[in-house]
Amino acid sequence: MEPDRRKSERIRVQIRARIRILIPEESFSPFSHEGVIQDISLTGLKLKTWDVDEASYEILQSAEKHVRITFNPPNSRIAHILFGEIVWIDFNNTGRNPHTVYSIKFENLTERDREVIRLCQKYLKSDKTG
Secondary structure (H helix, E strand, O other), X not given: OOOOOOOOOOEEEEEEEEEEEEOHHHOOOOEEEEEEEEEEOOXXXXXXXXXXXXXXXXXXXXXXXXXXXXXXXXXXXXXXXXXEEEEEEEEEOOOOOOEEEEEEEEOOOOHHHHHXXXXXXXXXXXXXXX
16 A cells, blocks of 8 residues: 655545636636535645536546635635645446545645635634534
């Protein structure tokens, strides 16, 4: 088994989000899906969606995939946007609950982005322990 490449702790979360997948060949119609962020760290996140079809998955397999993730941090009404690149995709269209899971590595985080991530981690970690 390959060692885990993560350099920072991922905290399990359940945050509703929208992912927009920006593929150069499809730049005028980016793939956009609703999903849930399942875990987050200062280096990336894991996001699950339920609305990816097989044709879309085939396109995602063959292209460089940059993404824009939009979500509302806990206790905030203001949406925050993070940018990243898809590292891997787990496409499962079998069974009663077809879904797609994306592992995303962040790109070009600002200090404000890091602050929002830390606040999400702190709030959600303390929410589970307190």
